[in-house]
Amino acid sequence: MADDWQPVASRESLARRAExxxxxxxxxxxxxxxxxxxxxxxxxxxxxxxxxxxxxxAHPPGAPDGTPLYLHxxxxxxxxxxxxxxxxxxxxxxxxxxxxxLGRLHQLEFTMLVWYRPGFDHHAMMDEVRELIAGLxxxxxxxxxxxxxxxxxxxxxxxxxxxxxxxxxARIIGDMASLAVKLNKxxxxxxxxxxxxxxxxxxxxxxxxxxxxxxxxLP
Numbered sequence: 001m002a003d004d005w006q007p008v009a010s011r012e013s014l015a016r017r018a019e020x021x022x023x024x025x026x027x028x029x030x031x032x033x034x035x036x037x038x039x040x041x042x043x044x045x046x047x048x049x050x051x052x053x054x055x056x057x058a059h060p061p062g063a064p065d066g067t068p069l070y071l072h073x074x075x076x077x078x079x080x081x082x083x084x085x086x087x088x089x090x091x092x093x094x095x096x097x098x099x100x101x102l103g104r105l106h107q108l109e110f111t112m113l114v115w116y117r118p119g120f121d122h123h124a125m126m127d128e129v130r131e132l133i134a135g136l137x138x139x140x141x142x143x144x145x146x147x148x149x150x151x152x153x154x155x156x157x158x159x160x161x162x163x164x165x166x167x168x169x170a171r172i173i174g175d176m177a178s179l180a181v182k183l184n185k186x187x188x189x190x191x192x193x194x195x196x197x198x199x200x201x202x203x204x205x206x207x208x209x210x211x212x213x214x215x216x217x218l219p
Contacts, residue, residue: 020136021093024113027132033089033115038078040095045070052099054108071097075114083116091115 028035045053051073057066072078075092082090096112117125126143133140150158 023136024093024132027135028091028115031089031128033091033117034087036079036082036087036090036092037094038072038075038082038092040072041069042072042077043067043069046073048073052101054097054099073098074112079114079116083118089115089117 025035041056041058045055053070053073055068055070058069059066074096075094079090079092091114093111093113095109097109098106099108102108117128120128130140130143144152147157147159150156
């Protein structure tokens, strides 16, 4: 109990984190990507139904009952306003906040890197992401197309379902475990809410009509 005040981060990990941040900023600066800082508080919360905001109440002059404000879950909206104004390539390293997310891979508060490259297509953006990861000395994951991931994991071409029925499709894509390692987390997060219940490590759909919702979430 006497050591409860001690931080959990070692000096070595703090130094490593500081070096990573310097390297990221150097990478962006070399490519003339402008660092920006946008407000953390906003008057509206996230529109994504799968992301919950942390909220607070401000008491500015003229609002004795207080005004609800939300801690941003991502700087995306504010940064896209800058893009729409024509500021060009931008990036931001900022703290973000998401309620109801806490575990080994989730924290209520964490650091997010976001950058935008007007004029880049998704292939150019993926190339730059790989350059950044390699430059940071981190392991580069295999690049896999969504189509290849589906065909490899469940033997299904989502763009050509042929004679597959909704019931068959529900069974095929019910096993999300092998697919999750191929797809990025945002897509997986969009797929999982339409699933029914979990049985062991297998997700089962308790209504075949939910497949229609799932297909709308696919690229």
